[in-house]
Amino acid sequence: MSATIYIPGDSGALALGAEKVAKAAAKELAERGIAAKIVRNGSRGAYFLEPMIEVETADGRRAYGPVKAADVKGLFDAGFLTGGQHRLALGDPEDIPFFAKQTRLTFARCGITDPVSLEDYEAHGGLDGLRKAVAMAPLDIVKQVTESGLRGRGGAGFPTGIKWKTVLDTAADRKYIVCNADEGDSATFADRMIMEGDPFVLIEGMTIAGIATGATKGFVYIRSEYPHAVAAMNKAVEVARKAGVLGATVLGSPNAFDIEIRVGAGAYVCGEETSLLNSLEGKRGVVRAKPPLPAIQGLFGKPTVINNVISLASVPIIMDKGAAFYKDFGMGRSRGTIPIQIAGNVKHGGLFEIAFGLSLGEIVDEIGGGTRSGRPVKAVQVGGPLGAYFPRELFDTPFDYEEFAKRDGLIGHAGITVFDDTADMLKMARFAMEFCAIESCGKCTPCRIGSTRGMEVIDRLAAGIEPEKSLALVTDLCNTMKFGSLCALGGFTPYPVMSAITHFPEDFKPAPARVAAE
């Protein structure tokens, strides 16, 4: 048996030099005349260890990392192909604490298998969920998803099964499954990782959604900033079509389902479901007023399931292992697992999938290991650019939709950005308004104009011009944006702004006082 070397092709690993490592490994293999296969797997998600390469040995897989191209020769000299000792040796990857502490359900295969090998996918439990689904009545599939307690992982947290039920119950000549892969929030990369590392799980989830609701066509709308995810999804769809997973007879059943990959064009607002639908139709990505709900009148006016990547990618395991199995994880009304993305100024950054309920402090301090700069943590932003900034005093907040809402925050797509004590929260509040102004679709006034006025008022605050009046004005403006905007862009921009003002008032004191305090 020839050896197998796994070198991630995930864009996070590529950004840290995985391509050079792969080239160096191929060169060493050729020069030494060793017959070995290099598999470009996804990333397991520990970016502080990337590029992390693995070899298949008689005792299982052995990991080495973070590997630079210059380390490759030394690894060969140390006999890493058979698990030889080396200063970069990490042992069995499953035993690395960052991985050992996780519960990988949605990401069970990510980083382990060859992303575009359907054989590999099936050998690791892939398609088991779809096989069960094709033998079931649509209503029973919907029931199982509803009972699992799965909620929209894109951020809104709406029960997935209820969306599906509405589409199932709406009669139409054509229905659609749309996967929202416009993952624009800073600190989030779970969608990217699954598309690059295990694209078939998304295809399987979408196909199950199609069978459950009577939809025959699916679209994956991927942001243009993710060229590697686009390539992986296109390749996987092609493989799935050839194998009869997609097409006129899904796995030989009477169900038809096909998927098309579409690429966005750099508009953050298209992550909002109704503007995404407009964009897919070839229009400006302007938000639509609801009702009508997309489940009743969605893409091209037809009933449409629109779900986030992670919601859809969590469906196969729910169909395979049952609703009770999935529901058993989690707390309160937040059931199952959530892929937490730990990012920014953090020592152990990466993706950590676990049941809901971990406290924010455990995530930042224990799993994340504190800041990368070594300075104290000042604030963490949870839920992307529209999420609130949390101070250390709120680190006891459990990771749960309702618990975060109680503290005027949101878990969103579960991205966490860590900031050290050099962060200027006034600057971050201003950036939230600036970002909203850049990305606003322009349809509603609170978002379009409020964001620009918000920037100006915060600038006045920074300059120490009528500070009390300015603070009252920005608070009032946030209130208007929160309750008067059509969608979450204008509606949630107040979260980072107001949380920064509430929890870090010292950063909003007039300039002379700020200088004196330093």
Add this chain to the structure above:
Amino acid sequence: MSLQPASTEIAARTAAVISEMKGLEGPLLPILHGVQEEFGYVPQEALLVIADALNLSRAEVHGVATFYHDYRKQPAGRHVLKLCQAEACQSMGSDAIAAKVKQALGVGFHETAKDNSVTLEPVYCLGLCACAPSAMLDGQVIGRLDDEAIDEIVAEVRR
């Protein structure tokens, strides 16, 4: 002499892109992507051809083409460098990185260098938030940007 193609040529090449994509459901964005790939930007002349082919008004096509950040009104430089300026990268000093890059290349955001070597753009998230600060040079991703990485990027675009 203009480096940009003549309008008859633009029309012909645009028509070829359209004929490839016209069968798609909601073909406008794929067509605009195709046109940009063909020319490196979306020429004004192409908008008219697209509008005719899809039975839309020119205003509608113009509206769509200008809504999205990706579509260029004029060609970019030989290289395109995108620096992430979103929160996770800010937490790792992307502001300072951007200032250094601007100084080294002599261009600001949304500008192309006079020698046409590079166009510099901000980007709001490349999904590389656990290896911040990050950048993309001609589609190639770069993480944990530091002074050394900036020097390499500058050398690359000047080559």
